[in-house]
Amino acid sequence: MENIIDYILLHYVMAVTRLRFYGTGNGTYFIDLAQALSLHHRRLHRQKQIYTVYGGHAFDALPDGNQGHSSFKVNTAPMTWTAKAAVNRGFRIWKRMIADTLKNSDSATTGKYNDFKVRLNHGTSNYLLPKDSNNNDLPNAEWNYSTLTAEDPSSPDAYDLQIVGPHSGSAGSFTQVSLLQSWLDTRPEMNATTQPDMPADFNVDPLINLLSEGDIGQDRLNVIDEEGDRPPYDEDEVFGTAADASSLENNLQRVSFGATSLANPTGMLPGFQALCGLIQLNVDGQASAWEIILDVESKGEAF
Secondary structure, three states: OHHHHHHHHHHHHOOEEEEEEEEEOOEEEEEEHHHHHHHHHOOOOOOOOEEEEEEEEEEEEOOOOOOOOEEEEEEEOOOOHHHHHHHHHHHHHHHHHHHHHHOOOOOOOOOOOOOOOOEOOOOOOOEEOOEOOOOOEOOOOOOOOOEEEOOOOOOOOEEEEEOOOOOEOOOOOOOEEEHHHHHHHOOOOOOOOOOOOOOOOHHHOOOOOOOOOOOHHHHHHHHHHHOOOOOOOOOOOOOOOOOOOOOOOOOOEEEEEEEOOOOOOEEEEEEEEEEOOEEEEEEEEOOOEEEEEEEEEOOOEOO
16 A cells, blocks of 8 residues: 555655756856756746755766765745745836836737746856756757846837846846835835834823732833834845855855765755755865756746
8 A cells, every 4th residue: 555655645646857967167057947947858847936855966076986075055035925926016116117018009019938037146157957867958949037127218228027135236227126126115114103002191190000010010010011012023124135145155044055075975965945946056075077866846836
């Protein structure tokens, strides 16, 4: 019976795709799982989903054929409700931009493979494509990240979108706009008064003081008034915007880590989830060449 259940789970619940990525040298690299799965399966995989990686492994090698000693740090956008809300807001604005533009045109239409695509952060290079066993990229073609363009013809501000970090550029000349920063900047500010809002004269109310024993009751009221009147998180920052852009690893969430050694040239990578399938891979070590293999759930989760 267990073998039958395992077979059903493997073939009907999980749709696992094994993707191989190859690189040379240390550095910071990026992976777009939606793009990689689209190339592998030869059909469009929408990016605005949560992609699950069940796990994987990393391998490195030195020029003389001996194994090296490397670390592989895997980072993603924070898997928080604020990050999801920010991406959803950007998606709605992108759809509205297209709808408002097309309603005034009789002939224009969107491309067949038009899709909402964002970047992870301000890093825009070193995107890895899945490779075959001999390090050839899988056949690939167009993969455009969504561009938003302002309506003002005198200042057509056009920019791509990223999930975390600060904006790149300035008003009128943005090159990339952070969805999380934009979301945070448009949130209503918290009320400056403390919460809960105690009346100013609560100290002299006869019913409040009815059970008071000297100053003890008054002290208790002061504690109740002061403790827990602010949220347990920073009201002006969220995970994904709090740090500056001095490092590509800032504002990201570490979700997996693997390492190799001379004694063990293959390191395991624990599973994780990636918002919009966007991954940052930081490789550091002695190897001149390395590869990682990821077991990816082909069916993304909507959010």
